[in-house]
Amino acid sequence: MKKKSPKIALIGNPNAGKSSLFNSLTGLRQKTGNFPGVTMDKLTGVWKLDPETNAEVLDLPGIYSIYPKSLDEQVVINILGNPNHPDYPDMAIVVADASNLKRNLLLFSQVRDLGIPTVLALNMIDVAESNGIVINSLKLGRELSVEVAEVNAKKGIGVNGLRLAVNKTLETKYASNDSLPVGYSEELVDEIRTTYGEVDDYHALLWLSEHDNMKMFDTQQRVGFDNLQEKYNFNSKEFQALETVKRYEQIADVVDHCVIDVNNQNEQEPESTWTEKLDKVFLHRFWGYFVFLGILFLMFQAVFTWAQYPMDAIDGGIAWLNDFLKEQLPASKLTDLLTDGLISGIGGVLIFVPQIAFLFLFISLLEETGYMSRVMFIMDKLMRRFGLNGKSVVPLISGVACAVPAIMSTRSIGSWKDRLITIMVTPLMSCSARLPIYTILISLVVPEKSTLFGIFNLQGLALFGLYLIGFLMAILSAWIMKIVLKARERSYFIMELPTYKAPRFNHVFLSIWNSVKAFVFQAGKVIVAISIVLWVLASYGPGDAIERAESKVRMENPDLQGHALENKVASQKLENSYAGLFGKTIEPVIKPLGYDWKIGIALITSFAAREVFVGTMSTIYSLGGEVDDENATIKNRMKAEINPDTGKPMYDAALGFSLLIFYAFAMQCMSTLATTLRETKSWKYPVIQFVYMTALAYLSAFLVYQILK
């Protein structure tokens, strides 16, 4: 009997084409969730096996072996090692890269020996054949006693054959009952079974050797395993190493029978491949860095110039919608809440979308093509000097999009110290939430039309400079932490340099789509909520302070009429509202940085999430000033703001750069702090992160303002 919705786990080496296959099987019927107890993204999708059967396909992180070497790899053993786990699959599809069959079959043989019914999906046969490797997959299936399906995951070819193999395996539920390739004590396994439950031999040995990495066991049970290891003189690493060697011996036999390697027969060196040619440039001592910097520079120029058009359109559209609603709806508090509170808030969210999309376009292209691991390779030595490691480059670059996924991606870093330092400094990388703040402030203080040498847009350069300063500060902080944190622990850097691949555009777009969706709905909720709260705080004051402010203005300025009067009244009202009071309270603290109480309000609100800044500014300035067509956008409103002390424009270079630096360094993101807490499992680190970044921001902004003033 087949289940109505069998669970199928997709397992495979990194770069074996697992994600491609997942996408061709499930298309857009995917959802992300969390694995219970871990914060790792869990990607599941629905695959129609036949009219009555919808399989639930689970995409597991790429691994080389069932034995985890880093945190992200632990997810797999926690599911496959625990038959009672809610995600324990009914069967597995192991995706294998045919051009590297032996290494891929190691994982396959481990999964099969766990007693999970398994289908082998042979991917990249075309690559293997162009390398002169021909695989007899029928024979391979017979020797491994498993259904083998040839697929081309990238082009979506072979899905029907895979479906047949999966259906057949689901019906027979055939799982291997071969003996393990390595010797072990029956007595030991029996003892594990009596203490920890009825289970097959391989599971029992897996528990014994990996119990520290498995969440299903409590402290007492772990001590029990330690005692068993001692009693039977069982060395986990030795056992696993011997098992690996023995498995490879068996695999070598099978591959000898089923694979013809044309190169071996002719004793000929394979021709220099594309990957080798490209690596001559990308890994070159000079050109390697040149290309990397060039790509980064292109990324920032693109984000600033290309994204500008859709951003202007969104900005204009929101302003138009606000004006339109104000004209059409009766003037009331509710209309104000809708236009100045809600729609301004939503506008502040939507305006990010083009830039986030461009950033994720670049990042996913770099990962898709395999270039990212070259960056790790050429950066490792440099990064190590600063207490980081080559693998820190990916979190740091991803930090340019958002620190939350960036911090989560540090799990692939094996060493705790390197990982901790990477987590601590990643939020200094300028994330996409800072972009709108940068954009609006740069456009206020850097002339729009000017260029350097006639090619580089000055505004683009200023933006690049802010990203650079964030990066340099991250590196510097890492170096200091390297000295402070004494723990000496080994990190390792054994990783595959995958062959270059043409990017799969559906992947790239799926990745952009998922990030934009997550941003709009997750950050959006916070921003809209804060916008509404802020609007209320800015519209109401303690007691009758607001009414008194209004009548005071009317009394003191009997000649004023129309717009001028409304303006004066509105700004007096704001000053006497709750928000105004908050701003005034912190004004003495932020005065040395050049900020007034209005900016103070924005600083307070953006401590939850910095992207609120622009929304807050638009709420504050639309309440405190006139609203007509030419002044409708937030940028124009800020431009028109006059410093009451000097009579000159408020947003001059000193204030502009002071604010830019403050936002570049300050820790103003609840989600990031929550992620740091989750990933370090200690309150200590988010607190340190918050304090050191905020102090850094305050001092730097102070210096900038005092020097430029």
Place this chain on the structure above:
Amino acid sequence: MKTIADLKIGEHGIIRTFMDEVLSLKLLEMGCLPGTEVVMSHIAPFGDPIAIKVSGYTLSMRKEEAATIILI
């Protein structure tokens, strides 16, 4: 005692054994088995890390890690 760290670009070697127990498991899983032929294929700009060709693909590691793999 010659190790992978001593190879020059393009130079071949055959793995004999490992000096580090923890690293050796990872290396075995990645296909660096005793008796396997390796070729030094890249050395990063500052001399570290390095990349070798082993069982048909490119594997990178640090020089100190390469120095734990003893060649025949």
